[in-house]
Amino acid sequence: MQNMLVADTVSKFYGKHKALSDVSLEIPENSIYGLLGPNGAGKTTFIRIINQITFPDEGQVLFKGKPLHPKDVARIGYLPEERGLYKSMKVGEQALYLSQLKGVPKAEAKKRLKEWFDRFEIGPWWNKKIQELSKGMAQKVQFIVTVLHEPELLIFDEPFSGFDPINANIIKNEILRLKEKGTSIIFSTHRMESVEELCEHIALIHKSEKILDGKLSDIKKAYRKNRFMVDVKSEAEPDLNILSEKGVEIVQNEFDAKEEVLHLTLQLPCKETGEVLHLLSDLGTVNRFEEVVPTVNEIFIQTVNEREQHG
Amino acid sequence: MDKLGLIIWREYLAKVRNKSFIIMTILSPLLIVGMIILIAYLTKINDSESRIIAVLDQSAFFEDKFQPGKAISYVHFEDMDLETAQDSVKALQYDGLLFIPNAANADVVAQNIFFYSEDNPSTGTTAAMESVIQGVLREKRMQNLGVSNDTFQKIEKEFNLKLASFDGGVNLKGVNEMKAFIGGAFGYAIMMFIIIYGGFVMRSVIEEKTSRIIEVIISSVKPFYLMLGKIIGTSLAGITQFAIWMVSSGALLFICVLLLGINPEAFYLSPEMAGAEMAQLPSDLDENFIAYAQEALQIPWALLLLSFIVYFVLGYLIYSSIYAAIGAAVDNETDTQQFIFPIILPLMLGIYIGFFSVFGNPHGPIAVGFSLFPLTSPIVMLMRLPGGIGEGGVPVWQLLLSLILLIITFLAIVWLASKIYRVGILMYGKKPTYRELYKWLKY
Numbered sequence: 001m002q003n004m005l006v007a008d009t010v011s012k013f014y015g016k017h018k019a020l021s022d023v024s025l026e027i028p029e030n031s032i033y034g035l036l037g038p039n040g041a042g043k044t045t046f047i048r049i050i051n052q053i054t055f056p057d058e059g060q061v062l063f064k065g066k067p068l069h070p071k072d073v074a075r076i077g078y079l080p081e082e083r084g085l086y087k088s089m090k091v092g093e094q095a096l097y098l099s100q101l102k103g104v105p106k107a108e109a110k111k112r113l114k115e116w117f118d119r120f121e122i123g124p125w126w127n128k129k130i131q132e133l134s135k136g137m138a139q140k141v142q143f144i145v146t147v148l149h150e151p152e153l154l155i156f157d158e159p160f161s162g163f164d165p166i167n168a169n170i171i172k173n174e175i176l177r178l179k180e181k182g183t184s185i186i187f188s189t190h191r192m193e194s195v196e197e198l199c200e201h202i203a204l205i206h207k208s209e210k211i212l213d214g215k216l217s218d219i220k221k222a223y224r225k226n227r228f229m230v231d232v233k234s235e236a237e238p239d240l241n242i243l244s245e246k247g248v249e250i251v252q253n254e255f256d257a258k259e260e261v262l263h264l265t266l267q268l269p270c271k272e273t274g275e276v277l278h279l280l281s282d283l284g285t286v287n288r289f290e291e292v293v294p295t296v297n298e299i300f301i302q303t304v305n306e307r308e309q310h311g
Numbered sequence: 312m313d314k315l316g317l318i319i320w321r322e323y324l325a326k327v328r329n330k331s332f333i334i335m336t337i338l339s340p341l342l343i344v345g346m347i348i349l350i351a352y353l354t355k356i357n358d359s360e361s362r363i364i365a366v367l368d369q370s371a372f373f374e375d376k377f378q379p380g381k382a383i384s385y386v387h388f389e390d391m392d393l394e395t396a397q398d399s400v401k402a403l404q405y406d407g408l409l410f411i412p413n414a415a416n417a418d419v420v421a422q423n424i425f426f427y428s429e430d431n432p433s434t435g436t437t438a439a440m441e442s443v444i445q446g447v448l449r450e451k452r453m454q455n456l457g458v459s460n461d462t463f464q465k466i467e468k469e470f471n472l473k474l475a476s477f478d479g480g481v482n483l484k485g486v487n488e489m490k491a492f493i494g495g496a497f498g499y500a501i502m503m504f505i506i507i508y509g510g511f512v513m514r515s516v517i518e519e520k521t522s523r524i525i526e527v528i529i530s531s532v533k534p535f536y537l538m539l540g541k542i543i544g545t546s547l548a549g550i551t552q553f554a555i556w557m558v559s560s561g562a563l564l565f566i567c568v569l570l571l572g573i574n575p576e577a578f579y580l581s582p583e584m585a586g587a588e589m590a591q592l593p594s595d596l597d598e599n600f601i602a603y604a605q606e607a608l609q610i611p612w613a614l615l616l617l618s619f620i621v622y623f624v625l626g627y628l629i630y631s632s633i634y635a636a637i638g639a640a641v642d643n644e645t646d647t648q649q650f651i652f653p654i655i656l657p658l659m660l661g662i663y664i665g666f667f668s669v670f671g672n673p674h675g676p677i678a679v680g681f682s683l684f685p686l687t688s689p690i691v692m693l694m695r696l697p698g699g700i701g702e703g704g705v706p707v708w709q710l711l712l713s714l715i716l717l718i719i720t721f722l723a724i725v726w727l728a729s730k731i732y733r734v735g736i737l738m739y740g741k742k743p744t745y746r747e748l749y750k751w752l753k754y
Contacts (some may be wrong), residue, residue: 048737051530052530055736069532073530074531077528077529078526080527080530082526084524084525084526085522085524087518087520089325097321098531100317101314101317101318101531102531146527229656
């Protein structure tokens with residue numbers, strides 16, 4: 001699969017402050033890519049470089065295999081973290097203007113806008129001014145403006161902030177639909193749990209450096225710790241010594257006498273689960289045997305800690 | 312480039328549709344014409360109100376000297392004592408009584424002349440009476456010294472210096488002032504335009520910044536185009552406003568003149584007249600008026616208009632890009648004060664230098680210096696140019712040098728401003744210092 005975007009050792013300095021140092025990333029085509037990290041890590045700087053709002057001091061960015069060209073802005077859609085529209089301009093007029101700036105001819109922009117307004121059922125807003133709309137309504141307009149020029153690459157900075165749960169869900173589904181149609185999508189956020197389920201690839205940015213990237217499933221696999229959550233149906237609290245003898249560490253042990261269920265969290269010595277399962281089934285009926293997969297948040301914290309320990 | 316056109320059009324519409332802009336555009340001509348009519352009306356009332364002063368002359372020195380004029384009419388009382396006269400004046404509601412007692416000679420009489428009135432008389436009234444008395448006194452004193460009436464008339468004859476240039480042409484007094492006045496009007500127009508519409512540009516940048524739309528836009532177009540489009544769009548709106556003002560106040564004035572029958576010439580102070588007044592026009596006005604009109608026609612209007620356009624465009628672009636950079640650097644309008652003062656300073660300097668130095672000596676070292684200095688040249692050079700270029704006017708090299716310096720400055724300032732603008736529009740939360748602005752230039 002071809003890469004949509006490749007960053008090659010990109011660095012950016014603001015005076016003496018390092019905003020990005022030697023960041024290399026590969027963002028595959030037609031995937032959802034999570035650019036994750038705390039506030040101030042350098043995510044927005046990186047996104048601004050892709051949008052050619054600022055330019056890297058070192059390294060380069062390739063868009064579909066070629067160095068970024070000013071004309072590429074027409075193929076990229078960007079929803080910044082700080083949303084905003086002209087307050088005293090009418091919704092339709094404004095959307096037309098912004099699409100035309102992205103290079104969509106007026107007639108075509110009008111046609112597409114009508115479709116989107118129908119889809120979101122916001123047709124009556126056309127002649128309203130932005131200042132007459134609620135914040136959530138304005139965000140919908142902003143989303144339409146972001147995607148109207150049918151970009152090949154869509155970048156959302158903190159995509160779901162400011163949306164109420166219902167609208168957030170509508171927007172999420174629209175993004176997934178666009179992805180189905182072949183658009184590549186970058187999510188940038190510090191709320192890692194909010195996009196975890198959507199992203200196929202992620203990169204973790206910390207203090208201007210990329211500390212980890214790759215396919216999310218691979219990363220999760222690598223960060224498994226052989227920890228399992230277990231529920232065993234048993235009439236009385238069983239003796240767990242046989243597990244300890246096999247080297248299994250019992251992290252948590254809680255017996256619910258009323259439900260006659262034993263809740264366990266176990267740390268296995270190796271990846272082999274057959275023997276432990278066998279032992280557990282001797283204790284009673286195993287209702288649940290589930291590996292505890294670390295969240296991206298946990299992976300991030302762990303990686304940062306490891307890096308700091310290694311200096 | 313078509314994106315630049317889009318931006319210019321949006322900025323133009325945003326400005327022109329703005330409610331306060333529309334109100335100002337409609338209201339200003341009404342206010343201006345209203346003011347003119349009010350002034351004309353008041354002037355008329357003032358003119359028609361003439362004072363009546365009674366004169367009780369018990370001497371023989373002032374016979375026939377108090378002739379009724381436009382502002383004051385004199386009523387002569389005879390064979391009355393002072394008290395009766397005073398009562399009569401009160402009863403007749405005259406504005407005052409001038410009492411001239413009798414004595415052996417004019418000087419003694421003059422010392423005892425009194426003016427009685429209800430209110431304190433205006434200086435105009437007293438000056439008029441004083442000048443009559445003075446004249447009589449002078450005449451009498453001369454006679455006492457043995458100068459005949461005839462000789463006195465000859466001495467008194469008014470004198471006016473006649474001016475000629477070396478090539479034999481007749482020079483009129485006040486022509487320099489007149490020319491400077493015309494140039495000054497152009498310079499003043501530039502200053503006002505820069506301050507008003509530069510401020511609009513600045514506020515528009517701040518609005519984009521605070522509404523946070525800026526990042527969306529500059530992910531589509533280069534910040535420089537946005538800045539340029541904003542400046543051009545706003546100035547087009549300004550020119551539209553100016554044009555509407557000119558046409559509508561002209562039309563309104565015309566209608567009012569027709570309807571109310573006010574004579575516009577009565578209060579219309581043309582530049583020629585202004586110049587003439589400064590030079591104390593000789594009594595024969597009509598003949599001179601033609602000469603002044605001819606002089607006005609000799610002003611190189613084409614050159615003046617052309618250079619007005621060039622200096623206006625360059626000057627406006629320089630200043631409004633600074634305004635744009637300021638707007639980008641701050642978060643709200645209250646933070647702009649510290650940056651605005653240094654911009655207004657050279658503009659004010661240009662105007663003051665113009666009025667105090669260029670009027671007096673259009674080609675002196677100060678006038679030359681400030682007409683070359685790029686931040687003041689759009690104003691000061693325009694004040695010098697009505698004198699023409701080449702011999703007797705602005706030397707060609709000065710005009711060219713001034714333009715070259717202005718163009719270089721224009722390029723440098725726009726480049727610097729766009730750098731500050733580019734960084735500033737994405738900076739939030741703190742009031743920048745000059746040092747930080749300098750740092751931004753290197754980002």
